[in-house]
Amino acid sequence: MREFTEEQLERYSRHILLAEVGVEGQERLMDGRVLVVGAGGLGSPVALYLAAAGVGVVGIVDNDTVDRSNLQRQIAHTTADIGQPKVESAARAMRAINPEVQVTTHHCFLDASNVRQLVRQYDFVIDGADNFPTKFLVNDACLLEGVPFSHGGILRFTGQTMTVLPGKSACYRCVFREPPPPDAVPSCSQAGVLGAVAGMLGTIQAAEALKFLTGAGELLTNRLLSFDALAMRFRSTPLQRQDNCPVCGKEPSITEVTDCGPILCAA
Amino acid sequence: MHTAQTVPSIPRPAPSSATVAQENSGGDPVRLTQEAYAEMAAHAQREAPIEACGYLAKDAEGRICAAFPMTNADKAEDHYTLDPAEQFAVVKAIRSQGLRLAGVYHSHPASPARPSPEDIRLAHDPDLLYLIVTLLPGEEKPVRAFRIRKQTVTELDLVVEGASLPGGSSSMSGAPAQEDKTAATIHRAIDLHGVGCPMNLVKVKVALAAIEPGQHLEVVLDDGPPIRNVPQSVEKEGHAILERRQLPDGAWRLVIRKHQ
Numbered sequence: 001m002r003e004f005t006e007e008q009l010e011r012y013s014r015h016i017l018l019a020e021v022g023v024e025g026q027e028r029l030m031d032g033r034v035l036v037v038g039a040g041g042l043g044s045p046v047a048l049y050l051a052a053a054g055v056g057v058v059g060i061v062d063n064d065t066v067d068r069s070n071l072q073r074q075i076a077h078t079t080a081d082i083g084q085p086k087v088e089s090a091a092r093a094m095r096a097i098n099p100e101v102q103v104t105t106h107h108c109f110l111d112a113s114n115v116r117q118l119v120r121q122y123d124f125v126i127d128g129a130d131n132f133p134t135k136f137l138v139n140d141a142c143l144l145e146g147v148p149f150s151h152g153g154i155l156r157f158t159g160q161t162m163t164v165l166p167g168k169s170a171c172y173r174c175v176f177r178e179p180p181p182p183d184a185v186p187s188c189s190q191a192g193v194l195g196a197v198a199g200m201l202g203t204i205q206a207a208e209a210l211k212f213l214t215g216a217g218e219l220l221t222n223r224l225l226s227f228d229a230l231a232m233r234f235r236s237t238p239l240q241r242q243d244n245c246p247v248c249g250k251e252p253s254i255t256e257v258t259d260c261g262p263i264l265c266a267a
Numbered sequence: 268m269h270t271a272q273t274v275p276s277i278p279r280p281a282p283s284s285a286t287v288a289q290e291n292s293g294g295d296p297v298r299l300t301q302e303a304y305a306e307m308a309a310h311a312q313r314e315a316p317i318e319a320c321g322y323l324a325k326d327a328e329g330r331i332c333a334a335f336p337m338t339n340a341d342k343a344e345d346h347y348t349l350d351p352a353e354q355f356a357v358v359k360a361i362r363s364q365g366l367r368l369a370g371v372y373h374s375h376p377a378s379p380a381r382p383s384p385e386d387i388r389l390a391h392d393p394d395l396l397y398l399i400v401t402l403l404p405g406e407e408k409p410v411r412a413f414r415i416r417k418q419t420v421t422e423l424d425l426v427v428e429g430a431s432l433p434g435g436s437s438s439m440s441g442a443p444a445q446e447d448k449t450a451a452t453i454h455r456a457i458d459l460h461g462v463g464c465p466m467n468l469v470k471v472k473v474a475l476a477a478i479e480p481g482q483h484l485e486v487v488l489d490d491g492p493p494i495r496n497v498p499q500s501v502e503k504e505g506h507a508i509l510e511r512r513q514l515p516d517g518a519w520r521l522v523i524r525k526h527q
Contacts, residue, residue, distance in 0.1 A: 001477050003417060013469045019504050023476035 002027050011098070012054055018216075025214035026054065032213040035059040035122040037110060037138055039086035041188070041198030042128030042152050042205060044076035049206035051094035051101045055213065058094065059122060061106035062086045073195035110134055112257045115141040124209050125149035128202065130188060132179035133259065139164070139172035140257045143247050148212060150205040150220075155186070157194050159201035160226040162239070163208045169221035170239040171248045197229050296424035297396060297412040298330040304410060304427050306334035311374035311400045314339065318374050320347040322354075323398060324361040325369035330428065331396075334372060335360065346385055347373045370396030370412075379403060380411040381487070382420050384460055390415035396423070413456075421477075422456050422485075451509050451522045454478045456485040459493065460518055468497050475506065475525050483509065484523045494519045 001023070004012075015021045015029070032055045036043045039062040050058045066074075066081040066089050074086075081089035087105035094103050106118065110129075119125050119141045127138045127149055135151065142149040143166045151172050152161040164171045204225070211217050222241075227234040247254040303323065310319045321337040335357045338350040349371065361368055375381075380401040382390070390397055393416040400410045412425040457474050459467045467488060474484050488494050490513070498508050498521060505526035512520050 003419075004473060006418070009469050009473065010466070013466060016469050016472055017465055017500075022504075023473050 002030065008054075008100075015053065020216035021214050025216060028215065029210065029213050030054050030056050032124070033057040033059070033122045034124045034126065034209050034213075035061065035119060036126045036128060037061055037134065038128035038130060039074070039076060039090040040064070040070065040128060040130055041073040041154060041193065041195075042202040043126065044074045044090065045199050045202035046126050046128060046206045046209070047076055047090050047094055048097060049203060050209060051098045051103070053206075053210055054098060054100060055209070057102045057104060057122075059104040059106060059118070060087050060090055061108065061110055061118065062090075063107060063109045069189075073193065073198040075199065110137060112137065112259045115257055116145055119147045119149075120145045122147060124212050126205050126209060127151045128205070132185070135172065136179055137257060137259070140247050140254055142166060143171055143173075144255070144257065150208045152201050152205045154193055154197050154201050155188060156191055157197060157229040158227065159197055159204075159229075160224055161201055161204050161208075161220065162224045163212070163220040165219065165221055167248060169219075170241045171245060173247045173254075174242040174245045174249075175224060175239055177246070194229060200227070200229065296426045298328075299398075299410070299412075299425060299427050300330060300332045301427060303331050303334045306336065307372050307374075307398070307400050307410070310334065310336040311376070311402055314374065315376040315402055316344050317342055318344065318347040318376065319400075320349055320371065320373035322349070322357050322361065323369045323372055323396065324364070324366035326366055331369050331398075333361075333364070333366060339373075344376065345378075345383070368395070370398060372398040372400060375399055375401045375403070377403065379406060380408060381456060381458065381485075382413055382415065384458060387415055387418055387420055387458065393417070398425075419474075419477075420456055420458070422453050424452070451483045451524070453485045453522065454482040458487045460487060460489060462489070462493075464492050464496050467493050468500050471497060471501060471523070472504075475501075475523065478525055480525050480527045482525055484525065486521045486523060487514070488519045488521060490517045490519065497521075 012026045015026045016023055034050055034055050036047050036058060039047065039060050043060065043062065047058060047060055064086050066077045066084050066086055068082055070077060071079060076090040076093045077086065085107045087107045091103040091105050094101060108114065115137055125138060125142055125147055127135055129135050129138060138149060142164065146166045148163070148165050150161060150163050153159065208220055211219060222239050224237040224239055225234065226237065241248060243250045246252060310321065318339055319336065320339050322335045323331050324333045324335065326332045337353045337357060340348040340350040358368055378401065380399040382397065382399065397413045397415055398410060410425065412423045414421045414423060455474050455478050457470055459470060462470060471486055478484060488497055498511065501523055502508060507524040508521055509524050510522035514520055
């Protein structure tokens with residue numbers, strides 16, 4: 001058993017008290033490695049909660065710099081961080097919460113050339129990307145590498161999320177075959193998004209990562225959870241794996257990752 | 268002057284220790300010779316009411332075979348300090364007899380053989396054994412052995428070799444004449460005097476995580492919210508409370524069996 005310091009017992013006491021987490025669960029969190037794709041609206045709360053939870057290694061990948069228009073929802077960044085790389089800004093906020101967590105920053109675009117070797121270094125991946133090509137890229141890479149992940153997306157007052165266990169539960173492509181045509185779905189920068197909706201969805205994703213690492217409860221698999229914050233209604237849509245899924249079906253046509261379209265929006 | 272004749276008036280080690288050793292799944296028991304035990308016990312008696320203390324030495328087989336009574340520099344009834352001036356000489360004497368330093372013993376003239384918070388705080392050497400002898404009458408275990416690492420106390424099984432039963436001369440390896448089947452073997456003990464909710468429960472959970480299913484944890488909890496809340500939470504997680512008794516100072520002693 002790991003020897004906890006008095007400070008660690010105090011810091012993680014509210015986890016240790018949970019019957020479903022306990023000492024063993026906290027140890028698993030501290031041994032866990034999670035990659036957060038995107039340090040924006042979803043990635044911010046995810047990264048902060050993973051750091052606070054004491055997850056051993058949190059990787060964060062983003063090529064962007066902090067813009068004033070991000071600050072309404074991307075809570076890992078502050079006004080003083082404007083112009084700084086988001087990964088650096090997020091890492092600072094995470095270390096300020098919990099200096100014990102090892103934060104690995106990847107200041108780059110995630111693309112077909114680097115995604116597989118990046119995701120295979122982690123136990124769990126959070127898709128907090130702001131564009132469809134990256135979401136499909138993360139799905140395909142995680143399925144090919146066998147790394148579980150949480151998909152998440154938000155727009156205006158709505159959000160949707162599902163957790164994928166490769167080969168065991170429905171994947172993103174089982175549900176959404178391919179990216180929509182460019183401009184078919186507006187991006188946050190065009191359509192707007194309520195800041196707190198990013199927190200609502202991101203914290204669901206963070207909770208899924210913590211549940212996966214600790215083994216507590218049931219994951220959000222084979223279900224698409226969606227909500228509309230205007231009406232404040234949540235809906236859970238049952239899903240199942242598709243035999244004709246191009247990446248996890250019986251005769252997969254996707255056996256390697258490809259960059260499947262232009263990056264749609266930057267914020 | 269102070270020979271083994273004084274020993275029978277001191278509570279004897281529980282004759283079930285041999286059984287205890289077999290039940291312990293974690294490592295070998297600490298072996299203590301009857302001579303070393305008699306020396307410690309006699310020293311404890313003649314120093315009472317102040318705490319007696321000294322070094323313990325082990326032989327090539329790792330058996331604690333000699334106690335070296337030393338001066339309690341504090342001359343206090345509730346704490347002790349080994350006289351620094353004597354420490355060097357005693358360690359030298361231990362070496363000159365071909366023995367090795369095994370640990371430190373001290374007595375609790377009026378309280379159970381359980382490390383006090385101060386004993387835990389001042390136990391700086393993780394490799395030494397800490398033996399405590401109590402003079403309280405009727406104690407199930409008048410001498411107990413502990414390892415104290417980073418403020419965490421682990422009780423080790425202790426076997427007094429060649430210990431004779433009161434009025435008899437049969438050795439412990441012989442027929443277990445008086446096995447006490449009701450007493451719980453303690454595999455780990457934590458003293459949570461002064462530790463409030465919920466950190467006391469956190470510490471109980473950490474201690475439970477460190478023992479095997481079915482093993483026993485002894486916990487001392489403050490009266491009030493701690494004794495009202497902690498046992499409930501422990502039972503809710505499937506562990507069993509085997510014993511629950513209020514101590515003279517108002518605190519509570521629990522024995523918890525870890526769930527299977």
